[in-house]
Amino acid sequence: MIRNLFIIFFTILSTKSLALIEVDITRGNLNPLPIAVSPLSIDEDSRKSFEKIIKKKNIGAEISGVIENNLITSGLFNPLDKNAFLQAPDIANLKPRFEDWNLIKAQALITGKVNFVNEKLRVEFRLWDVLAGKEMMALAFTTVPNNWRRVGHIITDKVYERLTGEKGYFDTRIIYVSEEGPKTRRIKKLAIMDQDGANNKFLTLGNELVLTPRFNPTSQMVTYLSYFRNLPRVYLLDIETGMQEVVGDFPGMTFAPRFSPNGQKIIMSFAKDGNSDIFTMDLENRIVERITNHPSIDTSPSYSPDGKFICFNSDRSGYQQIYIMKSDGSNVKRISFGKGLYGTPVWSPRGDLIAFTKLHKGKFYIGVMRVDGSGERLLTENFYQEAPSWSPNGRVLIFYRETKTDSKGEGFSAKLWSIDLTGYNERLVGTPTDASDPSWSALLSN
Amino acid sequence: MIFNLKHLSNCEKVRISNIDQGAIMKLNKILKNAFLITIACIALSACATSKKTTGQMQGDVYTGTDTVEYLASGVPDRVFFATNESVLTTASRETLRKQAAWLRKNSNITIVLEGHADERGTREYNLALGERRANAAKDYLMTYGISSDRISVLSYGKERPVDSGSNPLAWSKNRRSVSVKAN
Numbered sequence: 001m002i003r004n005l006f007i008i009f010f011t012i013l014s015t016k017s018l019a020l021i022e023v024d025i026t027r028g029n030l031n032p033l034p035i036a037v038s039p040l041s042i043d044e045d046s047r048k049s050f051e052k053i054i055k056k057k058n059i060g061a062e063i064s065g066v067i068e069n070n071l072i073t074s075g076l077f078n079p080l081d082k083n084a085f086l087q088a089p090d091i092a093n094l095k096p097r098f099e100d101w102n103l104i105k106a107q108a109l110i111t112g113k114v115n116f117v118n119e120k121l122r123v124e125f126r127l128w129d130v131l132a133g134k135e136m137m138a139l140a141f142t143t144v145p146n147n148w149r150r151v152g153h154i155i156t157d158k159v160y161e162r163l164t165g166e167k168g169y170f171d172t173r174i175i176y177v178s179e180e181g182p183k184t185r186r187i188k189k190l191a192i193m194d195q196d197g198a199n200n201k202f203l204t205l206g207n208e209l210v211l212t213p214r215f216n217p218t219s220q221m222v223t224y225l226s227y228f229r230n231l232p233r234v235y236l237l238d239i240e241t242g243m244q245e246v247v248g249d250f251p252g253m254t255f256a257p258r259f260s261p262n263g264q265k266i267i268m269s270f271a272k273d274g275n276s277d278i279f280t281m282d283l284e285n286r287i288v289e290r291i292t293n294h295p296s297i298d299t300s301p302s303y304s305p306d307g308k309f310i311c312f313n314s315d316r317s318g319y320q321q322i323y324i325m326k327s328d329g330s331n332v333k334r335i336s337f338g339k340g341l342y343g344t345p346v347w348s349p350r351g352d353l354i355a356f357t358k359l360h361k362g363k364f365y366i367g368v369m370r371v372d373g374s375g376e377r378l379l380t381e382n383f384y385q386e387a388p389s390w391s392p393n394g395r396v397l398i399f400y401r402e403t404k405t406d407s408k409g410e411g412f413s414a415k416l417w418s419i420d421l422t423g424y425n426e427r428l429v430g431t432p433t434d435a436s437d438p439s440w441s442a443l444l445s446n
Numbered sequence: 447m448i449f450n451l452k453h454l455s456n457c458e459k460v461r462i463s464n465i466d467q468g469a470i471m472k473l474n475k476i477l478k479n480a481f482l483i484t485i486a487c488i489a490l491s492a493c494a495t496s497k498k499t500t501g502q503m504q505g506d507v508y509t510g511t512d513t514v515e516y517l518a519s520g521v522p523d524r525v526f527f528a529t530n531e532s533v534l535t536t537a538s539r540e541t542l543r544k545q546a547a548w549l550r551k552n553s554n555i556t557i558v559l560e561g562h563a564d565e566r567g568t569r570e571y572n573l574a575l576g577e578r579r580a581n582a583a584k585d586y587l588m589t590y591g592i593s594s595d596r597i598s599v600l601s602y603g604k605e606r607p608v609d610s611g612s613n614p615l616a617w618s619k620n621r622r623s624v625s626v627k628a629n
Binding site: 182183184185186209211212225230232252253255256269271273274275276297299300313315319320343344357359362383384386387402404405407409410412436437 | 530532568575577578581599608616
């Protein structure tokens, strides 16, 4: 905490204009920062050109809508009602009348301009500190018009980073399993969407059961479990090309795959004769290595961000608990000692925490603990929930939650939810169908 | 066990007779507690073995026939497990012996053992647990002379429940290993 505060402090001091506003994301934010997102201004010719291409009346307003929605879901910002804005967007972008923005209690202001230049989308934006009456940041991007939503996400990332001192997580995607049909015969498909739920796309047809997709942290590759031909195996999928291949040549079920932090290995479980152990396969030279060798169930492995350690789930003590070991499989150490069962450990991208699912007295919890097992903190309790996945900045967790069925066995649903590391800001993540097994991508632009 | 405890307490008393009374009393208290716990354990285990709740479960193992199908007349296709367990119950072993006899009679038949878990566990652990359950059944069939090349194993984890209910009875039906004819 002290270190985090120091970083925020340092970042603010080190920038040219001395800003008065800052957002502390290390605590639950009960007073989100009031921020005004002025619609990005646009000239009439540009507006018409974009209307033809993206079928939206005003691309400037659409982009600021994306930004506003991101700011709301972060829980750290409170975008103000546009009807209260006194200054026109084009003039505000040149020089805000800070008294006017101060009057509606805005502490920060985002302004900008959109142009159609050589068939491309050019966006410039500015972030203003209303109280200090100063410009905090000014940037411009050029891209193809169809990327307009990403421009909104990148702007949000820049604003978030400037005001919190930490990288954002908005220009990212979520891969998940879409679910339909009765509980006893669920149809499952791989699906992908932007972090805010837009651009949803199905990647498989639902002919075979698919589970647990996970992003490669360094590319647009995904690893997942497919029951293709009734042989449950770990697969590799290139989202760009749609190419798929089975990972390794194992004489039995492989499952629970995840990438190593450098994206070069897949770590997974292999089950044989009633015993599951952890293996890795190098994607370049195809060398398979055994990491654990124990008659218990060893599964759900996840690397530390430096690749030196692995946390995993094992029932070697008799029940499901969380263990860590060196990446070669040595120095196995149990770290979960609280009451109940522990599963699905996932190492935070910041390195200091492990997120998990806990079952205690018939309730399921999503929680975090330090890597030595101390400081356990339960973030949310429910009838059923599991499988947390970290936002790339390690501030938010996405997971899935299932509802209890009624006495007739009906009313089942599975949905994605997100919650801040602080335990605040729990939100339903909208999906067109039921959904489970979410995995958060790295930042697309870096 | 109770006898041993008494015996132990006597020994200890003799050995520490020259230490102050307080310590002895403390020790007595500890031993008394241990004794009570032992009694409680015995009572509990007696409960567990005689527990026949609602006629369809013994402990939390399903004993009903609602979901059971038959490979042949008198040969049930599935066995059930306790929560988090892959140990075969007496009833399960009886079912598997019937399956083994049927498989010996029909030597051209191969089967897939489909292992399942209930919905009250994390997905990946349940995949491993389903595999472990199916293999428990496979091992037992093999001890009755069925060759391993006639048996393959497929774990579905919690992906294919037979009962969509969210209650202990539904979960007990879903913790199962099902022998499915493969040819």
